[in-house]
Amino acid sequence: MKRIMVTGGLGQIGSELVPYLREKYGHDNVIVADIREPENGDELFVKLDVRSEEDIINALKEHDIDTVYHLAAILSAKGEQNPQLAFNVNIVGMYNVLEAGRKVGLERIMVPSSIAAFGPETPKDNTPNDTVLKPRTMYGISKVTGELLGLYYWEKYGLDVRGVRYPGIISWKAPPGGGTTDYAVEIFYYALRGEKYTCFLREDATLPMMYMPDALKAITELAEAPADRLIHRTDFNISAMSFSPAELVAEIRKYVDFEVEYKPDYRQKIADSWPRTIDDSAARKEWGWKPDYDMPTMVRDMISNLKKKLGL
Numbered sequence: 265m266k267r268i269m270v271t272g273g274l275g276q277i278g279s280e281l282v283p284y285l286r287e288k289y290g291h292d293n294v295i296v297a298d299i300r301e302p303e304n305g306d307e308l309f310v311k312l313d314v315r316s317e318e319d320i321i322n323a324l325k326e327h328d329i330d331t332v333y334h335l336a337a338i339l340s341a342k343g344e345q346n347p348q349l350a351f352n353v354n355i356v357g358m359y360n361v362l363e364a365g366r367k368v369g370l371e372r373i374m375v376p377s378s379i380a381a382f383g384p385e386t387p388k389d390n391t392p393n394d395t396v397l398k399p400r401t402m403y404g405i406s407k408v409t410g411e412l413l414g415l416y417y418w419e420k421y422g423l424d425v426r427g428v429r430y431p432g433i434i435s436w437k438a439p440p441g442g443g444t445t446d447y448a449v450e451i452f453y454y455a456l457r458g459e460k461y462t463c464f465l466r467e468d469a470t471l472p473m474m475y476m477p478d479a480l481k482a483i484t485e486l487a488e489a490p491a492d493r494l495i496h497r498t499d500f501n502i503s504a505m506s507f508s509p510a511e512l513v514a515e516i517r518k519y520v521d522f523e524v525e526y527k528p529d530y531r532q533k534i535a536d537s538w539p540r541t542i543d544d545s546a547a548r549k550e551w552g553w554k555p556d557y558d559m560p561t562m563v564r565d566m567i568s569n570l571k572k573k574l575g576l
């Protein structure tokens with residue numbers, strides 16, 4: 265029987281991954297761990313700081329955990345405002361989770377990497393799985409470090425660490441946590457309320473994106489993939505759609521009209537260092553990855569769900 269703990273479980277991805285895993289593995293077998301308290305009073309919650317290995321070990325032992333989904337992190341934009349915090353949470357935190365996992369004897373650690381692992385020297389179109397990794401953000405550096413540490417712990421200690429490189433994740437349930445791709449979520453709220461949106465990226469800043477249902481499917485399918493089929497482990501490219509702010513605006517305007525202006529800020533430089541489109545053939549070949557949503561189907565679903573959520 266699986267006993268799972270999700271670190272950063274109250275964030276954008278965690279707040280949807282936890283119910284998804286509970287549906288799959290049983291409600292009581294999935295524990296939420298986060299540095300902040302849940303608003304819904306979830307009784308299967310443990311407050312912990314991933315910067316403390318002791319906190320993590322105590323939680324793993326207390327709840328008899330065999331699998332960790334390690335989501336606690338500081339994302340790209342927030343990380344550039346406080347690189348020291350990003351280093352400690354993302355790199356020290358990842359090391360602590362691996363060390364705790366090794367000492368307690370975890371069966372598996374799932375940890376998302378990101379397209380932020382790539383940098384300005386990486387080919388921008390159809391970016392290969394195995395390519396130049398020279399990111400210039402602390403967040404990106406932490407993601408490359410996490411990929412390499414995960415591989416090291418697998419080869420050295422047999423700790424089964426796996427991960428996908430998520431593109432920007434779009435969802436309507438919980439807000440994004442401070443990334444460069446957050447505009448692609450925020451913009452829907454402004455559009456539906458009929459408010460003018462000021463976009464912090466240029467209108468032609470094309471980036472890879474993915475809808476939340478595909479993000480949940482990807483990480484759980486990789487977790488279940490037979491080990492003997494995996495050549496890669498912690499660094500799978502996955503792809504679903506790529507678009508610019510102007511293309512997203514045009515698609516949303518098929519449903520609602522709204523005004524947009526473009527005022528690129530420091531996040532444009534981060535976006536400029538990331539790929540436009542991703543080659544995910546390794547994930548397709550090694551564990552059968554295939555997305556369900558493209559941009560038009562994502563926009564339709566986002567608008568329908570957000571209308572209900574906002575009572576429109």
Ligand code: NAD
Nearest residue numbers: 272274275276277299313314336337376378430432433441
């Ligand atoms: P988020 O910012 O929404 O959530 C992160 C959570 O971590 C928050 O609930 C926060 O309270 C918690 N946290 C922060 N510091 C902590 C600490 N010291 N100890 C314990 N918890 C702490 O992030 P997310 O979007 O849900 O991302 C989850 C993972 O997916 C991250 O590893 C991120 O890099 C990766 N990822 C996300 C995206 C995306 O677009 N959302 C894209 C690529 C990769």
Ligand code: AKB
Nearest residue numbers: 339340378443444445
């Ligand atoms: C961010 O913009 O920081 C994240 C990511 C792509 O990792 N959404």
